[in-house]
Structures are given as structure tokens and as C-alpha cells.
Amino acid sequence: MRKLLFAVAVLLAVPAFAVEPDEVLPDPALEARAREISKGLRCLVCRNESIDESNASLAKDLRVLVRERLVEGDSDVEVVDFVVDRYGEYVLLKPTTGGANVLLWIAGPAMLLLALGIGAVYIRGRRAAGDTPADTLSEAEQARLKEIMRE
Amino acid sequence: MITELGHFALVLAFAVAIVQTVVPLIGAHKGWGGWMAVAEPAATAQFTLTLASFGALTYAFVTSDFSLALVVNNSHTAKPLIYKISGVWGNHEGSMLLWVLILTLFGALAAWFGGNLPPTLRARVLAVQSAIAVAFFAFILFTSNPFLRLAIPPFDGHDLNPLLQDPGLAFHPPFLYLGYVGLSICFSFAVAALIEGRVDAAWGRWVRPWTLLSWMFLTIGIGLGSWWAYYELGWGGFWFWDPVENASFMPWLIAAALLHSAIVVEKREALKSWTILLAIMAFGFSLIGTFIVRSGVITSVHAFANDPERGVFILMILAIFMGGALVLYAARAGVMEAKGVFGIVSRESALVLNNILLAVAALVVFVGTIWPLIAEMTLGRKLSVGPPFFDMAFTPFMVILALILPIGAILPWKRARVGRALKQLRIAFVVALAFGALAWAMQTGRSALGPVGLFLGTWLVSGAVVDLLTRTGRGAIGDKLRRLVRLPRADWGKAVAHAGLGITIFGIAGLTAWEQEDIRVAQIGERFEVGAWGIQLDNVQRVQGPNYVATQGVMSVWRDDVAVAELTPEKRVYPVAGMPTTEAGIDNGFWRDIYLVIGDPQDDGGWAVRTYIKPFANWIWSGTIIMALGGLLSLSDRRYRVAAGAKKAAPGGAVPAE
Numbered sequence: 001m002r003k004l005l006f007a008v009a010v011l012l013a014v015p016a017f018a019v020e021p022d023e024v025l026p027d028p029a030l031e032a033r034a035r036e037i038s039k040g041l042r043c044l045v046c047r048n049e050s051i052d053e054s055n056a057s058l059a060k061d062l063r064v065l066v067r068e069r070l071v072e073g074d075s076d077v078e079v080v081d082f083v084v085d086r087y088g089e090y091v092l093l094k095p096t097t098g099g100a101n102v103l104l105w106i107a108g109p110a111m112l113l114l115a116l117g118i119g120a121v122y123i124r125g126r127r128a129a130g131d132t133p134a135d136t137l138s139e140a141e142q143a144r145l146k147e148i149m150r151e
Numbered sequence: 152m153i154t155e156l157g158h159f160a161l162v163l164a165f166a167v168a169i170v171q172t173v174v175p176l177i178g179a180h181k182g183w184g185g186w187m188a189v190a191e192p193a194a195t196a197q198f199t200l201t202l203a204s205f206g207a208l209t210y211a212f213v214t215s216d217f218s219l220a221l222v223v224n225n226s227h228t229a230k231p232l233i234y235k236i237s238g239v240w241g242n243h244e245g246s247m248l249l250w251v252l253i254l255t256l257f258g259a260l261a262a263w264f265g266g267n268l269p270p271t272l273r274a275r276v277l278a279v280q281s282a283i284a285v286a287f288f289a290f291i292l293f294t295s296n297p298f299l300r301l302a303i304p305p306f307d308g309h310d311l312n313p314l315l316q317d318p319g320l321a322f323h324p325p326f327l328y329l330g331y332v333g334l335s336i337c338f339s340f341a342v343a344a345l346i347e348g349r350v351d352a353a354w355g356r357w358v359r360p361w362t363l364l365s366w367m368f369l370t371i372g373i374g375l376g377s378w379w380a381y382y383e384l385g386w387g388g389f390w391f392w393d394p395v396e397n398a399s400f401m402p403w404l405i406a407a408a409l410l411h412s413a414i415v416v417e418k419r420e421a422l423k424s425w426t427i428l429l430a431i432m433a434f435g436f437s438l439i440g441t442f443i444v445r446s447g448v449i450t451s452v453h454a455f456a457n458d459p460e461r462g463v464f465i466l467m468i469l470a471i472f473m474g475g476a477l478v479l480y481a482a483r484a485g486v487m488e489a490k491g492v493f494g495i496v497s498r499e500s501a502l503v504l505n506n507i508l509l510a511v512a513a514l515v516v517f518v519g520t521i522w523p524l525i526a527e528m529t530l531g532r533k534l535s536v537g538p539p540f541f542d543m544a545f546t547p548f549m550v551i552l553a554l555i556l557p558i559g560a561i562l563p564w565k566r567a568r569v570g571r572a573l574k575q576l577r578i579a580f581v582v583a584l585a586f587g588a589l590a591w592a593m594q595t596g597r598s599a600l601g602p603v604g605l606f607l608g609t610w611l612v613s614g615a616v617v618d619l620l621t622r623t624g625r626g627a628i629g630d631k632l633r634r635l636v637r638l639p640r641a642d643w644g645k646a647v648a649h650a651g652l653g654i655t656i657f658g659i660a661g662l663t664a665w666e667q668e669d670i671r672v673a674q675i676g677e678r679f680e681v682g683a684w685g686i687q688l689d690n691v692q693r694v695q696g697p698n699y700v701a702t703q704g705v706m707s708v709w710r711d712d713v714a715v716a717e718l719t720p721e722k723r724v725y726p727v728a729g730m731p732t733t734e735a736g737i738d739n740g741f742w743r744d745i746y747l748v749i750g751d752p753q754d755d756g757g758w759a760v761r762t763y764i765k766p767f768a769n770w771i772w773s774g775t776i777i778m779a780l781g782g783l784l785s786l787s788d789r790r791y792r793v794a795a796g797a798k799k800a801a802p803g804g805a806v807p808a809e
Contacts, residue, residue, distance in 0.1 A: 018386060020750070021672045021759050042535050048393045050537070053386060093537025095522070100530055104522045108515040108544045115507040123500050126421060126493050 157207020158298035164200035165288035171281035175274035187274035198259035227310035237321035244297035275343035310727035319379035330369025338434035355416030367782035374775035385733035398440030404513035419491030501559025512548035557614025583610035604660015611653025615646040640788035648781025655774030661767035685709035704749035
């Protein structure tokens, strides 16, 4: 299933590595930033892989591009903006919070609050039900209890 | 000939399924015993026929019968036998046949072990189960028939996708399907109960073992898939938040919630309508998963056009069953009044919280998975929702869940005091804090992920130990030990499964936080250092496999001039399928895995080599196995056994002589 998808991804790819030794920048701090940025950018010809993981040649081009921008002194945000300008927001693995995407981001917290609210009402209801008879034993039950205790 | 028999058996099974859907349902409605009694032999016949059909397809694969289109596309004579067999389900048509085989197996199991169910409920459960089978038989026969012949058979096949030629993957789909499809029984029970209009403690007791069973298989299936991704994809990732992975993860989360809420139904006769809804949703997510995987609509909108017929068919199945069940639910949910009464602080409330967290977490995964589709269809925005989103949106739920789990697990039913539970858990908390602080002190300048993960993991494990110990009461050590051994298996299962979760959480946090990576060009015979380890590329050779050729690196791992391991990472090429794969060389260890990958030769000599030190990697899958074991222990408890209540157990028979 998932494997089939990966298979498709690999089929599209040139048999190579993800990050290759010749791409790695000499400055470790810059390289670390490049890796971090790469992890958030989607390989456009793959299925759900970041350019950091992908073997595809397009991913390699993008990795090199990211590093070029970094070497030229761009900030992380500038690099990402540069790539998004060229390829659209589809490359962002972490969607923006702009526009309707707000719904996506607040869906979790909103649903949690709603569920907690419903849960609280339900639990209070269950407790309220307990204030009435169910908690105490009826005469017959009292008698039965005594019987059991005697046994 | 055997192929035609298999095809014929499938058609017959379809016919039997229709009979089994209609007749028992009418019988149960009218109270006709004879009509209801049709269900059991029909379920057996349905399963036997499907098994025969599956056997015929397997025979075609094993004997490499290339007059079948499916065999041509997915097999090759040179392929090892095990992959000829696993090739049966390594494709769309065959995997759907496996799906219905398991569906009918669960139907038959329900028929065989359902002797203690009231006759009308049993007839209805089997009829609903069979209705699902009707839909999927129709799907196979009309859109994905595996038994199609070719007029001119070729001499050899196109081979199975090489990534699937792997032991981990050979058994991943069957386990996953056992879990997915097992949830159909819970769905059938829920719908049957809605038709009956009665849900009581007994219903909770009948549903729980099936949920446990499905959840266990799902756990193993997901674990196998993740393990496969770890060693096969060449860089040691274990979870990608891929839509297809999410498709299996959502039912797992809902099944976990159902597992817990069914306890409340069984013990306290509360949360009934919620449990019914969960049972419907759990299978609903299984169907959604099938839809996502089969149509390809979410991974790529364009893939939908490749096979619109199949996607639409599954969407129709989904709409009919979910729509029908939910309408029935809306009409009947009011009938199920809760009886049990409990205070705000109680085991019941804790389980409600557990359900809220698991269900909302599943919905977050769901929204994230389908958001690209919604955005493209309604807004025309083409966007991606990838791992960074899920890590951020999903993880908090698991952290909260892990924090409250040991407390909730130790609270008594009905009415409890938090202070008392916290007092009991004091030691567990201190131990967990100590481990977390230790991890914090030992690492410098890294994220809080590792220490937090270690804290949560230890908290869960030690919380589970405390949970068991508090059940042994007071008295001498000997008495306590005796009581500990005699605790019901369900209690042991609970503690073991919770501890397993802790181990998995710790493994994930540890691996993510403390992984080391090294990418370089290695010269043959030259040693380089990664962390505390020395790695040396000794040799590179060509290896001929049964249906592939490989470039194999022979690499040795050293620690302080002592050879630790010799690993042989490979790059394979499968000529028939025309595809390369990477086989990492992995030295598995308790504390760490050493993970080596060999790449391409470089123009100026040497080979590209990747080295990873992956701490605690195996803890992830060990935890998964422990969770599944916990489920098994709980399932083996006499109170929940599938045939529970069929016969009264002799008192004291459970405990072996000391």
C-alpha cells in the first residue's frame, strides 16, 4: 500500500542518494540550517517526501539552490520565500496559517475544547443522577445485604 | 481449471453473502428461528468459498501461471517462493481478495464463537457483516477481478515491485487487514444493537474481545510497516505521516478509544451511545483508509482519474454504510440510557478524557490528511500538509495522554480522590523525574525532546508497575507476590500495554533527539569516526541475487580498536522491474543501532557513505510488540474470552498450584 507509493517515488527518481557528500557545505552551521530548511520543503515529483529525504534529481537541484541562497547570505525565511515564489505553496510541508488554513490549524484545539465541554456536561450529568435514589439501597436490597453478610 | 474454480467460488460466495444478508435479518424481525439459523452455516460457507478462491489465486502465483494478467504483472519465475506467495496480496486485486477473505473469516468466527449471543442479535450481527461482504464481493467482481485471463500468455512476468520483496512487508498487509477488517465485527455489533434497540453490559462484554483482537493486529501491522520503512528506505525514518500511513493510524486511535469506552459500558453501563458511535467510526475510518489507498485521491488528485471507477465504488460503499449506520444511530441513540452513576473524579471520567484525547487526535490526523483535497476543491489552493504539521498538531495530544494515563489508570471506579492517586504514584513520578533530569544533565545544548520523552516513558512504565503493586493490597511480601500472580490477566494486560506505550514514546523521543548522522566520501581501507564509533569501508563487491544484482559494501564498525560488527549495506538493482533499492547494513543493539548505507562511486575515487547512530531505535518496535502482548494477555483473560460465558469456569481453576 504505502510501499507502492514509495515505489512510484523511487521509479521517478534517479538511483542516487538523498543528500550527497558533494552538496554538503563546508560551514557546519550553514549546513545545519540548510538541512532544517530542506526538511520543510516538498520534493515536487515525489509522493510526500521532503527534498532532504528524496533521491530525485529535482530534489537535488532544490537542495543545491537552498544552499546557494544561504551562502549568498539569505536568512532562512528569505530562502523559503524564494522557493515558494518559484514553486507555489505546494512545496511547503508545513502549511501557512494564512487564509482558510487557519481552519486547519485551529481544528485540533477547537475540537478538543468542544469535546472537553461536552464531556464535562456529560460527567456532571452522571454525577447529578447520583444524588437521587440509585445511591442508597432499597428496603429489599438492605435485607438481601444483611443476608449476604450473615452467610 | 483451478483458476476458473476459484473464480466460480468467488461468485458463489457473493451469492451466499446476499442470502446471508437478507434471510437472517427478516428472520430476526419476524422471530422465525429457521430463517435466523441460516446465518451460521452461511457464514461458514461464505468463508470456505472465499478461502477456496484465495487458494486458487495463490496456486496461480506459486505455479507462475502467466495466463493470468495479475500474475504476469506481479510475479516472475525467478522470484523466491515466499515472495510468490506474498505477491498474491502485493497488488490491488489480490489485496482486495485478502480483504474479503478476512472479512468472511471474522464473520465465520462470530458465527462459531457466538453461541452465547441471543439468537436475534447473533442473526443480525451476521447479516450486517455479510452486507459488508456483499459490497466488497461486488467491488472485486465488477471492478477488480483478479481472475482475468490473457489470450496470449507471455513467457515470463514483470516481477513484483522490489520494495515489496521483503520479509517485513510480506506479513505487513495481512496483519494490517486483520486489524482493519476486524473492526467490521465491532461495526456489525453496533448496527445490530441499534436495530435491536438494546445496549447493555453484556453487549460491551461481547464487543470488547473483537476490538482487542483488531487493535492488536493493527498494532502489529503498523509496527511491521514502520520497521520496514526504517530498514528499507535507506535513511532510517520510521514514520512519515504519509496519507496511507495515516489511513491505518486513524482506525488504530479510534480502536484504542473504543477499547477503553467498551470497558465503561461493560463495567458501569455508561457511555453506551458514545461507544456505539465509536464502533461505527472505527470501521468508518477503515473504509476511509481503503478509499484513500485504493483511489489515490489524496496523495495526488490526478491519480483519481486513473481509476475513477474503483474510487467511486468505494466511496459509495462508504456512503451507504456510514450514512445508513449514522441515520440508524440518530434514530435510536436516545434509547440507550446510561445507568451507571459516577463522580467527577473517577475511573469513568478518566476514561472519558482518554476517549476525548484519542478521538480528537484521530480527527486532527483526519483533517490534516484530507486538507489538501479540501483546499484544492473549494479554494483552488494547491498545498501540502506534511510531517511538520502533524508533529506540531498531534504530539501535544499524546503528551497530555501520557501525562494523565497513570493517574487515570489507578483511580477507582465511581468515586475517587486525586490526592490519593497522586500519593500512590509518588514513587513513579520521582523515578520518572530523575530519569528525565539525568537525560537533561547528560546532553548539552539540545532540544528538550529527549528528556521529556524519557520522563514520559519512565512515568508510564513505573506508573504501570505501581498500578499492579497497589492491587496486591497489604501484608507480607509473600502474600503480595501471591496476589500479584493471581491478578486477573486483564489487569496484567492493561499494565503491560501501558508500559509498552511508554517504551514506544521513549524510543521515538530518544531516536529523534539523539540521532547522529554522517555523510561523506569514504576511501577503501580508510577509517573515519562517527560519535564514539570508528567506521571502515573494507571492500566493495558485486553480488548476484536470485532476481537482482547488488553492489555490496563490506564495512567494519570499531570501538576503541575492537571490531564490533561487520556490515554489508547493498544497493540492489532488479533488472526485470528496472528498479533500484537500498539495503542498509544495520547492527541492532539494545542501546543503539548502527545504520550504514552505501551510495554511488565518486569520480575521484571512493564511495558515498552514510552513517547513522540511532539510539533506542529498537525500543520503538519493542514497545509496539509489548503493547500487542498486553492486548493478548487481556484477551486471554477468562472474563473476556471470545466464548466468555459459554461455560462456567470451575472456581480456582485459573491459578496453577504454587
